[in-house]
Amino acid sequence: MDILIKVLQFILSFSLLVIIHELGHFLFARIFGVRVEQFQLFFGHPVASFTRKGTRYGIGWIPFGGYVKLAGMVDESMDTAQLKSEPKPDEFRSKPAWQRLLIMVGGVLMNVLLAFVIYVGISWKWGESYLSTRDMRYGYVFSDQAQEMGFRDGDRILSVNGNDYEDFRQLRIALLLEQNYTVEVLRGGDTVTFRTPDVSVTELAEDVDFITPRYPFLVGQVVEGSGAAEAGIRPGDRLVALDGRRLEYFDQYTELLPRHKGSTVAIDVERDSAGMTVEHRFPVRIADDGRMGAAVDMLAVTPVHTRDYTFWQAIPAGSKRIGEEMNNYWKQLKLVFQPKTEAYKSLGGPLSIGSIFPDRWNWQAFWEITALLSIILAVMNILPIPALDGGHVLFLLAEVVTGRKPGDKFLMYAQVVGMLLLFTLVIYATGNDIYRLFIK
Numbered sequence: 001m002d003i004l005i006k007v008l009q010f011i012l013s014f015s016l017l018v019i020i021h022e023l024g025h026f027l028f029a030r031i032f033g034v035r036v037e038q039f040q041l042f043f044g045h046p047v048a049s050f051t052r053k054g055t056r057y058g059i060g061w062i063p064f065g066g067y068v069k070l071a072g073m074v075d076e077s078m079d080t081a082q083l084k085s086e087p088k089p090d091e092f093r094s095k096p097a098w099q100r101l102l103i104m105v106g107g108v109l110m111n112v113l114l115a116f117v118i119y120v121g122i123s124w125k126w127g128e129s130y131l132s133t134r135d136m137r138y139g140y141v142f143s144d145q146a147q148e149m150g151f152r153d154g155d156r157i158l159s160v161n162g163n164d165y166e167d168f169r170q171l172r173i174a175l176l177l178e179q180n181y182t183v184e185v186l187r188g189g190d191t192v193t194f195r196t197p198d199v200s201v202t203e204l205a206e207d208v209d210f211i212t213p214r215y216p217f218l219v220g221q222v223v224e225g226s227g228a229a230e231a232g233i234r235p236g237d238r239l240v241a242l243d244g245r246r247l248e249y250f251d252q253y254t255e256l257l258p259r260h261k262g263s264t265v266a267i268d269v270e271r272d273s274a275g276m277t278v279e280h281r282f283p284v285r286i287a288d289d290g291r292m293g294a295a296v297d298m299l300a301v302t303p304v305h306t307r308d309y310t311f312w313q314a315i316p317a318g319s320k321r322i323g324e325e326m327n328n329y330w331k332q333l334k335l336v337f338q339p340k341t342e343a344y345k346s347l348g349g350p351l352s353i354g355s356i357f358p359d360r361w362n363w364q365a366f367w368e369i370t371a372l373l374s375i376i377l378a379v380m381n382i383l384p385i386p387a388l389d390g391g392h393v394l395f396l397l398a399e400v401v402t403g404r405k406p407g408d409k410f411l412m413y414a415q416v417v418g419m420l421l422l423f424t425l426v427i428y429a430t431g432n433d434i435y436r437l438f439i440k
Contacts, residue, residue, distance in 0.1 A: 151185070243265050
């Protein structure tokens with residue numbers, strides 16, 4: 001059932017994105033009087049279709065992609081029969097270059113508009129929730145890989161390349177996407193500045209513990225029947241020592257307790273009683289999995305903040321959000337073309353995209369993911385690769401500058417080369433999916 005929910009969300013989101021994208025081409029074509037021969041969701045022979053005002057609308061049997069077929073245009077259909085006759089007034093090739101340019105960028109514009117509308121709606125209905133870096137006064141805990149880059153547990157990050165971040169999510173993204181960045185941290189009362197080395201972006205992205213907030217061990221929940229419950233530890237207690245060794249933070253306990261699995265240790269806690277803080281010592285049994293059965297109260301230390309917006313406030317908030325997401329994705333895309341970062345190893349196909357949807361239906365998560373995918377679709381399509389919108393835009397810009405229109409044969413060959421590149425990319429990305437799913 002969980003997989004079915006993921007699949008349904010993926011199909012609904014992807015169908016919406018394709019329809020909106022192709023609608024952009026369709027609307028501009030209609031505005032400029034270009035005959036639209038076909039508007040299809042998904043590839044393959046239509047399993048259902050109807051014709052209205054000369055346009056055939058249909059749904060293909062291969063649940064991937066979609067297209068709008070314009071009269072007099074060399075596209076992925078490779079239908080060149082009509083190019084052998086004289087151009088007709090309602091054909092794409094008969095229109096001025098600036099009109100053809102707008103028709104080609106129409107899909108990208110609609111995807112950007114869709115993302116904007118979604119972000120405005122999310123901001124208006126749910127607001128913007130985030131963890132504030134200002135609350136993280138105990139600093140952060142870093143993985144071994146992050147420590148090799150120069151970070152130390154307890155560092156409070158002040159800036160990255162001169163930029164400070166209030167939103168922890170944005171800080172984490174900056175640390176993952178930048179290369180050779182300069183970091184300023186507060187370490188033990190001193191301000192330390194260092195420059196990070198080049199690292200594998202793929203390995204960083206897979207390192208879920210690359211950076212996590214540091215918490216004092218303030219108990220939020222005790223598992224019934226666990227060693228902590230049997231010893232008398234209660235929610236609200238703060239752990240301060242293990243076998244007489246003073247320890248302040250949750251990560252210190254998670255590192256040391258597994259060494260005592262199956263045995264009993266002395267845990268010192270501070271407990272508020274009658275307006276006073278009293279220290280108690282408890283003998284706590286550590287289970288065979290290295291756990292004592294007490295969870296830290298993270299929200300007491302780093303609460304989730306929410307910015308609420310009126311409808312009119314949500315509009316600039318949506319604009320800001322779309323700018324941030326487009327900038328972040330553009331940085332990711334640039335890393336793909338830098339072999340030393342190994343970012344190309346993280347490319348994923350339909351399986352990777354589908355996996356990011358939650359296994360429980362959540363409208364906020366659905367729209368967040370759909371908006372992000374709409375941005376990705378827009379950025380990918382504007383790349384200057386033949387067979388993508390960006391390839392057509394490149395040739396049209398060249399035509400505007402030089403005043404010379406590329407020949408039909410050149411466009412056909414370019415289309416073939418572009419489609420081969422895209423097929424290769426899809427095969428590689430799908431291969432990565434299969435490798436991660438069945439082999440890795």
